[in-house]
Amino acid sequence: xxxxxxxxxxxxxxxxxxxxxxxxxxxxxxxxxxxxxxxxxxxxxxxxxxxxxxxxxxxxxxxxxxxxxxxxxxxxxxxxxxxxxxxxxxxxxxxxxxxxxxxxxxxxxxxxxxxxxxxxxxxxxxxxxxxxxxxxxxxxxxxxxxxxxxxxxxxxxxxxxxxxxxxxxxxxxxxxxxxxxxxxxxxxxxxxxxxxxxxxxxxxxxxxxxxxxxxxxxxxxxxxxxxxxxxxxxxxxxxxxxxxxxx
Numbered sequence: 001x002x003x004x005x006x007x008x009x010x011x012x013x014x015x016x017x018x019x020x021x022x023x024x025x026x027x028x029x030x031x032x033x034x035x036x037x038x039x040x041x042x043x044x045x046x047x048x049x050x051x052x053x054x055x056x057x058x059x060x061x062x063x064x065x066x067x068x069x070x071x072x073x074x075x076x077x078x079x080x081x082x083x084x085x086x087x088x089x090x091x092x093x094x095x096x097x098x099x100x101x102x103x104x105x106x107x108x109x110x111x112x113x114x115x116x117x118x119x120x121x122x123x124x125x126x127x128x129x130x131x132x133x134x135x136x137x138x139x140x141x142x143x144x145x146x147x148x149x150x151x152x153x154x155x156x157x158x159x160x161x162x163x164x165x166x167x168x169x170x171x172x173x174x175x176x177x178x179x180x181x182x183x184x185x186x187x188x189x190x191x192x193x194x195x196x197x198x199x200x201x202x203x204x205x206x207x208x209x210x211x212x213x214x215x216x217x218x219x220x221x222x223x224x225x226x227x228x229x230x231x232x233x234x235x236x237x238x239x240x241x242x243x244x245x246x247x
Contacts, residue, residue: 164194
């Protein structure tokens with residue numbers, strides 16, 4: 001199980017939101033590049049960077065600049081998402097060195113662009129499926145797509161997408177525990193690799209997800225955020241917990 005620390009960017013700072021609500025923001029640092037370097041030093045093998053301003057359709061040039069500096073500052077792969085709703089936006093991030101780009105709204109609203117991007121960039125394109133009560137939300141989690149997470153997972157798999165990042169919005173940023181059951185269902189129904197996101201609160205969550213992945217082999221990674229920032233556990237402890245649970 002790959003443990004991926006998250007760096008959520010809001011106006012150039014490192015933050016976390018509660019259940020994706022823009023008004024409920026907690027700032028964890030003014031230097032996201034330093035945070036990225038620290039995660040790398042702790043042994044992270046990938047970073048997950050999110051442009052929250054872009055996701056909310058707000059001016060995001062500051063976050064984009066920070067993202068570029070993070071990519072340049074570390075040697076490990078950087079996965080980037082948030083506000084990427086055009087082919088050119090995705091292409092620019094890949095040109096700037098993003099190892100993988102996560103699109104969400106684009107996958108729902110412009111499936112033909114998604115298919116074209118997958119044909120062009122292959123596994124460097126992932127789809128973020130963000131759901132509340134099993135239903136997809138788009139545009140910074142603020143719009144109901146009138147589509148189930150399972151149906152969208154099947155659609156993007158048919159388009160050739162090799163990875164889904166599945167987030168249970170109701171659990172994200174509040175340390176509410178991972179929705180392991182739904183994450184595994186998304187993996188089984190789509191047949192593609194799935195990264196779990198949202199709600200990791202303890203090492204027990206990591207252990208349970210690792211064990212559950214045995215029955216849903218597509219679930220191979222998990223994004224962690226607030227629990228790390230608030231000292232619930234260290235990355236080293238998360239690595240050890242995942243390894244022990246896999247034995």
